[in-house]
Amino acid sequence: MASVTGLVELHGGRFLMGSQDPDAHPADGEGPVREVAVAPFRIAALAVTVEQFAAFAGATGHLTEAERLGWSFVFAGLLPDDFPPTRANATAPWWRQVPGASWRAPAGSGSAAQADHPVVHVSWHDAQAYCAWAGGRLPSEREWEFAARGGLEQARFPWGDELTPGGEHRCNVWQGDFPAHNTLEDGYYGTAPADAFPPNGFGLHNTSGNVWEWCAGAFLQPDLRAMRGGSHLCHASYCNRYRVSARTGATPDSSSGNTGFRLVADAHR
Ligand SMILES: [Ca+2]
Numbered sequence: 001m002a003s004v005t006g007l008v009e010l011h012g013g014r015f016l017m018g019s020q021d022p023d024a025h026p027a028d029g030e031g032p033v034r035e036v037a038v039a040p041f042r043i044a045a046l047a048v049t050v051e052q053f054a055a056f057a058g059a060t061g062h063l064t065e066a067e068r069l070g071w072s073f074v075f076a077g078l079l080p081d082d083f084p085p086t087r088a089n090a091t092a093p094w095w096r097q098v099p100g101a102s103w104r105a106p107a108g109s110g111s112a113a114q115a116d117h118p119v120v121h122v123s124w125h126d127a128q129a130y131c132a133w134a135g136g137r138l139p140s141e142r143e144w145e146f147a148a149r150g151g152l153e154q155a156r157f158p159w160g161d162e163l164t165p166g167g168e169h170r171c172n173v174w175q176g177d178f179p180a181h182n183t184l185e186d187g188y189y190g191t192a193p194a195d196a197f198p199p200n201g202f203g204l205h206n207t208s209g210n211v212w213e214w215c216a217g218a219f220l221q222p223d224l225r226a227m228r229g230g231s232h233l234c235h236a237s238y239c240n241r242y243r244v245s246a247r248t249g250a251t252p253d254s255s256s257g258n259t260g261f262r263l264v265a266d267a268h269r
Pocket of ligand 1: 172173174175184186187188189190232
């Protein structure tokens with residue numbers, strides 16, 4: 001087991017969880033706003049990187065569910081124009097089932113993951129295995145939201161209420177028309193390095209945008225696991241779930257090119 005290092009110590013306390021923002025999605029269980037208590041805990045400033053996951057895979061021989069299955073969901077815009085036809089997701093045709101796509105090859109066979117980017121194409125089970133090896137665990141949603149808020153009360157984003165304060169981009173989401181055209185105003189089409197953009201008030205980077213982050217618990221029904229934070233594919237017109245209170249979920253065996261996770265650990269005694 002590796003030692004847990006590089007975690008931010010948070011004292012916990014009471015905070016207002018959830019949102020009744022006009023943009024919130026009540027059906028996702030974002031609201032109502034309620035005061036909740038969080039015990040002290042530690043959380044990584046960054047999502048788990050490709051480099052960190054490689055150390056885990058090298059030490060344990062862990063094969064991800066995508067590696068064992070032989071494919072994962074890749075955003076169509078990351079594939080070359082002459083990429084062979086693949087099955088698309090019926091309700092979200094920009095997701096393609098790509099043979100060979102995995103954390104090592106995020107856009108399929110022949111592509112290469114970048115060491116300082118968040119690891120993707122990892123299932124909830126894979127994330128659990130990493131966390132156990134690293135001496136930590138996945139965050140509860142309550143912990144995740146407390147940490148992502150960075151000490152601000154009921155702000156829409158980890159830095160405040162405006163998406164681009166003073167015209168400055170603070171996270172990696174989608175600009176332009178999703179999914180056809182990305183104007184790249186934040187500088188990134190796919191994932192960004194895990195430490196891109198300024199941190200929030202607790203020192204955490206990219207809790208909004210870049211990659212969805214698995215949390216420990218269920219989302220709406222027992223067979224779905226919660227994810228938080230939105231991703232580089234989020235856009236106001238299509239999925240505004242890069243707001244700090246927003247949630248979604250997926251089955252614990254599923255993986256995609258825009259989902260990773262962040263390590264937490266219990267507080268030192
Ligand atoms: Ca972007």
